[in-house]
Amino acid sequence: MSIYGDIILDHYHNPRNYKTISQKTHAVEVKNPLCGDELTMEAIIKGGKLIDIGFSGQGCAISLASASLLTEFVKDTPVEELKGITPEDVVGLLHVELSPNRLKCALLSLEALKKILSQ
Amino acid sequence: MHRSIHRKHMTSIQDIKKQFPIFQNNPSLTYLDSSATSLKPQTVIDAVNQYYIEYSANIHRGIYTIAEKATQEYERARKSIATFINASSPEEVIFTRGTTESLNLVASSLGSEIIGKDDEIVTTIMEHHSNFVPWQEIATKAQGSLVIIPIRDDFTLAVESTGKSQISDFISSKTKLLAITYVSNTLGTINSVKDIITAAKKINPDIITIVDAAQAAPHMPIDVQDVGCDFLAFSGHKMCGPTGIGVLWGKRALLERMRPYQFGGEMIDHVTVEKTTYASPPHKFEAGTPAIAQAIGLGAAVDFLNAVGVEKIHQHEVTLAAHTITSLKKTFGDRITIYSPPAPYRSGIVTFTFGKYHAHDVAHILDEEGVAVRAGHHCTMPLHTHLGIPASVRASFYLYNIEEDVKKLVAGLKKVEAVLK
Numbered sequence: 001m002s003i004y005g006d007i008i009l010d011h012y013h014n015p016r017n018y019k020t021i022s023q024k025t026h027a028v029e030v031k032n033p034l035c036g037d038e039l040t041m042e043a044i045i046k047g048g049k050l051i052d053i054g055f056s057g058q059g060c061a062i063s064l065a066s067a068s069l070l071t072e073f074v075k076d077t078p079v080e081e082l083k084g085i086t087p088e089d090v091v092g093l094l095h096v097e098l099s100p101n102r103l104k105c106a107l108l109s110l111e112a113l114k115k116i117l118s119q
Numbered sequence: 120m121h122r123s124i125h126r127k128h129m130t131s132i133q134d135i136k137k138q139f140p141i142f143q144n145n146p147s148l149t150y151l152d153s154s155a156t157s158l159k160p161q162t163v164i165d166a167v168n169q170y171y172i173e174y175s176a177n178i179h180r181g182i183y184t185i186a187e188k189a190t191q192e193y194e195r196a197r198k199s200i201a202t203f204i205n206a207s208s209p210e211e212v213i214f215t216r217g218t219t220e221s222l223n224l225v226a227s228s229l230g231s232e233i234i235g236k237d238d239e240i241v242t243t244i245m246e247h248h249s250n251f252v253p254w255q256e257i258a259t260k261a262q263g264s265l266v267i268i269p270i271r272d273d274f275t276l277a278v279e280s281t282g283k284s285q286i287s288d289f290i291s292s293k294t295k296l297l298a299i300t301y302v303s304n305t306l307g308t309i310n311s312v313k314d315i316i317t318a319a320k321k322i323n324p325d326i327i328t329i330v331d332a333a334q335a336a337p338h339m340p341i342d343v344q345d346v347g348c349d350f351l352a353f354s355g356h357k358m359c360g361p362t363g364i365g366v367l368w369g370k371r372a373l374l375e376r377m378r379p380y381q382f383g384g385e386m387i388d389h390v391t392v393e394k395t396t397y398a399s400p401p402h403k404f405e406a407g408t409p410a411i412a413q414a415i416g417l418g419a420a421v422d423f424l425n426a427v428g429v430e431k432i433h434q435h436e437v438t439l440a441a442h443t444i445t446s447l448k449k450t451f452g453d454r455i456t457i458y459s460p461p462a463p464y465r466s467g468i469v470t471f472t473f474g475k476y477h478a479h480d481v482a483h484i485l486d487e488e489g490v491a492v493r494a495g496h497h498c499t500m501p502l503h504t505h506l507g508i509p510a511s512v513r514a515s516f517y518l519y520n521i522e523e524d525v526k527k528l529v530a531g532l533k534k535v536e537a538v539l540k
Contacts (some may be wrong), residue, residue, distance in 0.1 A: 002359035002487050002538065004484065012539070035477070036500075036503070058477075060480045065375070092353070102479070
């Protein structure tokens with residue numbers, strides 16, 4: 001079965017939160033050395049809560065869809081709750097099984113989020 | 120006329136394909152990643168197995184029968200390889216783990232000795248990291264510099280005969296070393312290494328020249344004496360041989376002069392508490408028990424390639440690549456960008472980017488259609504930076520590929536467009 005199912009294609013064609021945030025309190029850049037993809041993630045964290053989040057950059061369908069799904073999932077959530085997000089949670093959002101190499105694409109956005117939360 | 124010749128040729132290729140058991144286990148596999156590693160014919164698998172089940176003794180030591188047999192077969196493989204590249208003697212053929220180790224051996228044993236402050240190492244923008252990073256490392260350490268020969272818009276080296284640049288723009292009395300690839304693993308460009316080396320040595324006869332033949336040795340006849348280089352490196356696994364074995368060929372006088380790369384067993388002449396003298400080449404550079412089965416397997420691979428005919432393999436791949444480029448352009452027009460030089464610089468590698476689609480998505484959907492290609496930077500990041508792309512898709516052909524594989528690639532790319540829109 002193809003991994004390019006409805007959810008991934010929807011978020012690939014219409015990525016949510018694909019934006020820069022002028023009022024950002026946090027900004028990070030991450031890279032996937034395997035394919036050279038770069039992802040920028042920006043966020044507003046106030047009063048221990050992630051108020052807004054956006055991402056930009058280039059990537060494959062899996063990395064763009066996962067960034068879209070993840071940013072949608074974490075918005076308006078207390079930072080303490082977000083610290084517990086696992087790779088399995090991200091894969092769960094994508095609703096597909098991924099090979100180890102494609103898993104790296106899918107988890108690039110999580111790496112960015114973790115960096116933001118540790119700042 | 121052309122059609123009938125082609126058909127006859129295809130029949131024999133179908134026979135060749137039968138000798139690769141992977142196709143019996145994966146009947147629908149279209150394997151277009153031979154530049155990464157080639158598939159293995161039954162004769163090579165048998166040669167490796169035979170060593171393990173009939174005479175799996177260590178070499179150069181035992182007095183007993185199977186040890187003699189192992190030594191004989193190991194050295195016979197070295198002779199076959201020497202003949203394959205027209206080396207003047209088997210002693211000039213050193214077994215290594217592969218191209219990367221071969222190049223690192225030269226860099227470490229010779230490069231680091233001869234490169235001093237302000238000295239220059241000349242290489243090209245199209246090198247694989249294995250023929251780039253070791254030289255960059257040495258140049259940096261010695262406070263010398265790395266001089267890069269660029270490419271032209273047609274993906275050939277700037278110093279090729281029809282170009283504006285000349286080798287004299289890059290080679291000077293400061294140049295100590297020229298490291299150049301025979302065939303680019305990304306662009307598939309065949310460089311005129313003989314002409315370039317001849318021109319470079321005319322300017323400065325003292326420079327050491329190193330040719331990365333990882334993508335040449337499997338695909339076209341090589342004559343080290345004709346090329347006129349000092350060293351030439353290649354890997355066994357890309358030429359139907361096992362993994363973990365490769366070759367460094369070097370001119371005997373240089374090999375004699377060089378310090379060993381690693382120290383220990385097998386590489387010594389005499390050891391006392393105070394001092395050690397080393398064996399002659401090639402053993403000086405083969406410390407420890409080598410990859411015996413793999414060397415014997417590589418010998419079998421060379422026999423296999425000779426039986427098919429390396430020039431015939433080359434022609435077959437070039438034909439398939441040309442056909443692929445025509446089909447891709449005809450089917451996808453401006454939506455596909457192909458990074459291939461014109462003939463006669465073109466080999467059996469076709470690298471491209473496809474519309475707005477990411478190389479990983481293209482490769483993934485092609486895989487879902489049974490087509491194996493490579494996506495990424497193919498260990499040529501400086502080249503990709505020069506081309507202004509983060510990654511590309513590479514289809515590479517070998518002797519077992521058929522025209523049907525090209526059709527499947529085109530059909531697979533149509534599927535990419537259908538899925539990702």
